[in-house]
Structure formats: structure tokens, C-alpha cells
Amino acid sequence: MVSKNKRPLPQGEQFFTPGAGGARKAVEWRSAVPMTFLFTQVPRWVAPAVLVILLLAAFALANWLGGVAALVVLAFVGWLAYLSWPSLGIGGRLLRVVMLVFLVLLAADRFGAF
Numbered sequence: 001m002v003s004k005n006k007r008p009l010p011q012g013e014q015f016f017t018p019g020a021g022g023a024r025k026a027v028e029w030r031s032a033v034p035m036t037f038l039f040t041q042v043p044r045w046v047a048p049a050v051l052v053i054l055l056l057a058a059f060a061l062a063n064w065l066g067g068v069a070a071l072v073v074l075a076f077v078g079w080l081a082y083l084s085w086p087s088l089g090i091g092g093r094l095l096r097v098v099m100l101v102f103l104v105l106l107a108a109d110r111f112g113a114f
Contacts, residue, residue, distance in 0.1 A: 017086050031083060051076060058106055067110030074103040 017024060038047060051073055058070035081096040088096070108114060 020086075027082065031079065035083075047076075058110060062110065064111055067107045070103055070107035070110055074100065074107060077103060 017028060020028060054069040054073050058066045058073065060066065061069065077096075078100055081100060085093065085096075105114075
């Protein structure tokens with residue numbers, strides 16, 4: 001029985017990428033539990049709110065703390081980009097690469113590389 005405050009898992013034939021090998025399969029298996037928890041047990045607004053707060057902190061703090069905040073956002077966005085990559089078209093892939101490059105440059109700037 002599903003509780004009222006929990007969202008059901010999405011319907012689908014397969015949760016993992018068909019024919020995935022090696023590293024992708026390992027990342028997908030290790031990501032299954034955190035992703036399921038994040039997207040079914042935590043309220044929908046928590047992940048975007050935390051990411052926005054961290055990104056604002058990365059912009060506001062011009063020291064290593066801003067760099068750490070940017071790295072956390074970079075890790076989360078990179079994780080989602082990696083998992084969604086096989087199902088994306090060229091536009092979606094380009095957008096994710098641009099976002100990741102921007103976050104890398106922001107983190108490098110906050111750590112004093114520029």
C-alpha cells in the first residue's frame with residue numbers, strides 16, 4: 001500500500017539503459033537507490049531549492065566556499081547529465097555540456113584559478 005505523501009515509481013518496461021556495459025551499468029546500479037529516494041520520497045521542491053541555494057552561494061561567495069558550492073551543483077548536474085545522455089538529442093546534449101563547462105569555470109574561478 002502506498003502512503004499518501006509518497007509518489008509512485010514511474011511505469012516503464014526497463015529502468016536501466018538496455019545494452020549498457022561496464023561503467024554505465026555500474027553507475028546506473030549504484031545510482032538507482034539514491035535516485036529512487038530523491039525522486040519518490042523527498043518532496044519535489046527540495047532538490048531544485050537546494051540546487052538554487054547552492055548556485056546562488058557559488059555566485060555570491062568569491063572564495064573557496066563558493067567553489068565548494070559550485071562543485072556540489074556540478075556533481076549533481078553531471079550525474080543527471082550522464083544518466084540521461086543516451087536518451088538525448090543533439091540539442092539536449094549540447095545544453096548539458098555548456099552547463100557543465102559553465103559550472104567548471106565558475107568553480108575554478110572561485111578557487112582562484114583565474
